[in-house]
Amino acid sequence: MKSCSVCGKRAVYFQRHSNRHLCRKHFIYDFEKRVKYAVKKYGMIQKNDRIAIALSGGKDSTALTFVLKKLYGKRRDLEFFAITVDEGIAGYRPPTVEIAKKVTEMLEIPHYIISFKEEFGMDLDEMVKIGNKKPCSYCGVFRKYLLNRTARELNATKLATGHNLDDETQTILLNFMQGDIERLARLIPQRVQENLVVRIKPFREIYEKEVMLYCILNGIEVDMNECPYSRFPVRAVIRDFLYEFENRYPGRKFSVMRSFEALQDCFKANFPQKDLNRCEICGEPTPKQICQACVLRKELGIL
Structure with a gap:
């Protein structure tokens, strides 16, 4: 070197x-x-914020918890706490939950753990066996549902997630290639919605590999195992394409991000943010009459 x-x-x-x-x-x-540039540029952290950190125990969320406490933990007007969702993935989730416990104890951050099993009566592994959808369909919907509900009930003003530059560019390109421009436009929040905790992504300017190195250099414990269900989504194809593209032409992930940002006004004009309803069953925010979590619970026979 x-x-x-x-x-x-x-x-x-x-x-x-x-x-x-x-x-x-x-x-x-x-x-x-x-990280500080992204926080300032997008107004992620403001005075008197109570910030919930979505802490899975993986490298991204663990590094996020560490860096937020380091950079902003001394501000008396800010509060931080962590929420861990245990989906119930045998052999994969238990070790990361233990890491989350250690990290929050070390950083002296309040920690709340919620599980699919306790909330829905079955874990993700069981849902996959009896359901007819891909694992990520259940996981993504139910995780978002529990994170938002828990953060709101604990009076959070922001919900911080560990999404990095790789995650964000994959989502942008995935929605574009699937022709789902309306979903793409929803990546740009236009205003605060009732009962929906504002999400912030302090790592959106950081490469995934840099998050890993940051953990190593700071002695942050990480779990290197990959989710056993990660092979299913079409996102994996987009991920590999972007990796090769970036490898040949460094900086292209930033180009994808900046191009998306340049189109924000067009997205807002053509796809204005819809007012959210309250789910007729559970009361959680949804653009429809019944939220997707309740739709899936009905299909699984747990509602």
Whole structure:
């Protein structure tokens, strides 16, 4: 590894999109600087916020919890707490739940754990066996449902998630290639909706591999196992395409993000944000009469 482009010390990382080599100190500085840039640019954190962190115990959410506490934990006007959703994935989720417990204890952050089993009467593994949908269809809907409801009940003003630059560009390209422009437009919140806790993504300017390195350099415990259901979604194809594209042409994920941002006004004009209703069954916010979580619960026979 060559010398750091900033100080000349031994570099630990080559940042291809900027063509810079960075030592441990300047990598961490650059990482945290871009987190603060994203937070400021998108107005993610404001005075007197009570911020819920969606903490799965994976590398992204664990690093997010660590960096938010480090950068903003001394502000007396802010409060942080973590929510862990245990979907019930045998062999995969239990270790990450334990990591989440350790992290919150170390950082002295209140921690709340909720599970599919307790809330719905069955875990994800059971849902997959009796249902006719792909695992991610159940997981995504029910996780969002529980995170929003729990964050709201605990009086959170924001819900922070560990979505990184790779996640965001995959979602943008996936919706575009599926022709779902209305769903793409929904990635741009236009106003606060009743009963829907505002989501923030402080890692949207950070590559996934940089999150991993940040964990290693800070001695943050991570679980390297991949979700056993991650092979199912079409997202995996988009992920691999973007990886190869970025590998050949560094910085192209930023290009995807900036192009999306440049189209925001067009999206807002053509697909204005719809007012949300309250689900006729559970009362949670939904654009329809019955929320998708209740639709799935009916299909599974647990409602």
